[in-house]
Amino acid sequence: MSEPVLEIRNLRIAFPTLRGSLEVVRGLDLTLGRERLGIVGESGSGKSLTGRAIMGLVPPPGRVSVDRMSFMGEDISRLAPADFVRLRGRRISMVLQDPKFSLNPVMKVGRQIEETYHLHVGGGRRQAYARTLEVLAAVKIRDPEAVYHLYPHQLSGGMGQRVMIAMMLIPEPQLLIADEPTSALDVTIQLQVLAILEDLVRERGMSLIFISHDLGLVASFCDRVLIMYAGKVVESCLASELDRVQHPYARGLLSSVPRLGDDRPELPTLERDAEWAQ
Amino acid sequence: MSAATVEISGLSISFGSGVRQINAVKDVTLAVADGEAFGLVGESGSGKSTVLNAVAGLVDRYSGTIRVAGEAVTPKRSLAQRRLVQMVFQDPYGSLHPRQTVDKALSDPAVIHGLDGIGARVERVLADVGLKPEHRFRYPHELSGGQRQRVAIARALILEPRILLLDEPTSALDVSVQAEVLNLLRRLRIEHGFTSIMVSHNLAVVSYMCDRIAVMNRGRVLETGTGDALAKGQFVHAYSRQLFRASSGYDRSLLGDLWQDAAER
Numbered sequence: 001m002s003e004p005v006l007e008i009r010n011l012r013i014a015f016p017t018l019r020g021s022l023e024v025v026r027g028l029d030l031t032l033g034r035e036r037l038g039i040v041g042e043s044g045s046g047k048s049l050t051g052r053a054i055m056g057l058v059p060p061p062g063r064v065s066v067d068r069m070s071f072m073g074e075d076i077s078r079l080a081p082a083d084f085v086r087l088r089g090r091r092i093s094m095v096l097q098d099p100k101f102s103l104n105p106v107m108k109v110g111r112q113i114e115e116t117y118h119l120h121v122g123g124g125r126r127q128a129y130a131r132t133l134e135v136l137a138a139v140k141i142r143d144p145e146a147v148y149h150l151y152p153h154q155l156s157g158g159m160g161q162r163v164m165i166a167m168m169l170i171p172e173p174q175l176l177i178a179d180e181p182t183s184a185l186d187v188t189i190q191l192q193v194l195a196i197l198e199d200l201v202r203e204r205g206m207s208l209i210f211i212s213h214d215l216g217l218v219a220s221f222c223d224r225v226l227i228m229y230a231g232k233v234v235e236s237c238l239a240s241e242l243d244r245v246q247h248p249y250a251r252g253l254l255s256s257v258p259r260l261g262d263d264r265p266e267l268p269t270l271e272r273d274a275e276w277a278q
Numbered sequence: 279m280s281a282a283t284v285e286i287s288g289l290s291i292s293f294g295s296g297v298r299q300i301n302a303v304k305d306v307t308l309a310v311a312d313g314e315a316f317g318l319v320g321e322s323g324s325g326k327s328t329v330l331n332a333v334a335g336l337v338d339r340y341s342g343t344i345r346v347a348g349e350a351v352t353p354k355r356s357l358a359q360r361r362l363v364q365m366v367f368q369d370p371y372g373s374l375h376p377r378q379t380v381d382k383a384l385s386d387p388a389v390i391h392g393l394d395g396i397g398a399r400v401e402r403v404l405a406d407v408g409l410k411p412e413h414r415f416r417y418p419h420e421l422s423g424g425q426r427q428r429v430a431i432a433r434a435l436i437l438e439p440r441i442l443l444l445d446e447p448t449s450a451l452d453v454s455v456q457a458e459v460l461n462l463l464r465r466l467r468i469e470h471g472f473t474s475i476m477v478s479h480n481l482a483v484v485s486y487m488c489d490r491i492a493v494m495n496r497g498r499v500l501e502t503g504t505g506d507a508l509a510k511g512q513f514v515h516a517y518s519r520q521l522f523r524a525s526s527g528y529d530r531s532l533l534g535d536l537w538q539d540a541a542e543r
């Protein structure tokens with residue numbers, strides 16, 4: 001294989017608590033090529049924090065330690081915060097899990113996208129406006145001119161997510177970390193948004209880390225999948241083989257998904273085993 | 279006691295004015311029977327949350343009529359009318375106050391509605407949603423996502439509503455917590471027999487949970503049918519059929535024939 005786009009060895013993230021330091025990511029390894037890598041795993045298993053660590057965005061008082069973290073051959077494990085700024089946006093971008101949290105509540109969403117344009121592309125007012133309408137239309141926003149003038153609280157759940165994705169389309173990053181980017185979208189718009197991401201991977205050689213709770217979607221959209229539990233990768237497989245994973249935790253996840261036409265009176269839930277966290 | 283029905287007739291809702299007016303809901307008519315579990319699916323931005331908000335009395339201006347338990351209601355509601363209908367919001371993180379403990383989030387509505395024995399009610403509803411006594415005095419950030427969503431459901435249940443509105447109650451949850459919440463909602467429905475309207479993008483989830491389902495697109499209801507028919511792919515509108523086909527995972531070949539008809543009238 002050619003040089004990996006991203007390589008992480010032994011990533012650890014800890015938060016101080018009253019009873020000492022609590023490690024929430026506990027020795028994660030990851031190697032990413034020009035591919036779509038899915039990350040699944042239960043709530044609290046450390047998926048979002050792993051993404052944030054790659055961006056240098058773990059919130060204080062979180063502490064990050066890692067033996068090796070390199071992006072396109074460059075060691076980024078010891079970058080100063082200012083150097084991360086240089087990396088972010090154009091080279092590595094992240095679509096955060098909660099759009100309403102990450103958008104500025106008192107600024108029209110159109111202006112927020114224009115700001116991204118000015119930051120990464122430069123250009124004049126008119127180009128920024130035109131490009132903003134273009135990316136809004138690309139993510140299937142029905143009426144870009146009207147939505148340009150809305151504030152975040154006036155967007156539907158799925159429109160907020162699409163605004164976040166539209167923003168990311170402007171800098172054209174080499175690595176995109178998308179954290180639950182389509183959980184509020186209906187399946188037909190989801191299909192169209194994922195096709196845009198697939199084109200970026202195929203045509204521009206972008207690498208994608210796709211964090212999701214939707215196992216069926218990850219199995220059909222990604223190339224490879226990591227399954228996380230309690231801050232670690234417990235299994236990895238080809239996405240097409242996700243329904244054949246061995247780990248009892250992964251099997252438990254798969255069986256708790258309702259299927260179309262499901263007539264089970266009750267859905268099975270996970271019985272967690274302390275051994276999985278070892 | 280009158281039947282806990284919801285009848286929506288000719289409901290239209292728009293936001294803004296002039297060229298920037300957004301017609302979010304257009305002439306929607308729906309009737310939900312007493313004890314029925316009703317589902318709403320459809321395009322993102324098609325007005326599903328807005329319909330629920332209107333039923334909950336949270337939309338100030340609309341045309342058409344909304345009847346709850348046989349009675350015509352307006353946004354100005356009596357305490358009794360408000361208690362009848364409770365809603366679990368789409369955003370589980372935003373709907374709880376970050377500096378309020380679980381205990382406060384649950385007892386406040388009970389105080390407002392002048393209920394008695396509030397401590398015992400809080401204990402009971404926590405047990406109902408599968409939370410432990412130790413969770414009672416925690417803050418939202420000290421709970422996992424799934425636990426926060428249970429608190430949101432508990433807050434709706436503490437007033438013993440007869441009608442429960444659920445806006446994407448599990449889309450932010452991992453599949454195992456989703457299974458816990460769905461089992462809980464089904465069990466509570468058997469025990470308390472409430473009427474519910476649930477919005478979800480997940481066709482398997484809505485058809486598992488709901489007796490009847492309406493498909494929305496661009497503010498309109500395109501068609502209504504049984505959960506069973508939805509699961510079997512028997513809905514007939516071109517858009518509903520697409521939803522059905524696209525719901526078995528990412529399949530790029532479906533892109534070619536997406537229903538683009540604006541149906542804008």
Ligand SMILES: Nc1ncnc2c1ncn2[C@@H]1O[C@H](COP(=O)(O)OP(=O)(O)OP(=O)(O)O)[C@@H](O)[C@H]1O
Nearest residue numbers: 015024042043044045046047048049050059423452
């Ligand atoms: N700022 C913080 N302070 C303390 N603990 C935190 C903080 N942020 C995250 N954590 C904890 O770290 C763990 C991992 O969090 P993370 O957000 O990465 O989970 P996740 O896998 O993305 O879960 P979800 O599927 O619910 O989004 C969780 O137990 C969480 O409570």
Ligand SMILES: Nc1ncnc2c1ncn2[C@@H]1O[C@H](COP(=O)(O)OP(=O)(O)OP(=O)(O)O)[C@@H](O)[C@H]1O
Nearest residue numbers: 154156157158159293302322323324325326327328
């Ligand atoms: N307060 C508001 N001001 C202006 N427009 C609004 C407001 N609330 C909703 N809208 C608009 O109404 C339309 C319908 O929104 P709604 O939230 O009902 O959609 P939805 O079907 O719930 O979508 P999703 O599945 O993405 O959550 C959207 O175009 C939205 O921008």
Ligand SMILES: [Mg+2]
Nearest residue numbers: 047048049097
């Ligand atoms: Mg997360």
Ligand SMILES: [Mg+2]
Nearest residue numbers: 156157327368
């Ligand atoms: Mg909504």
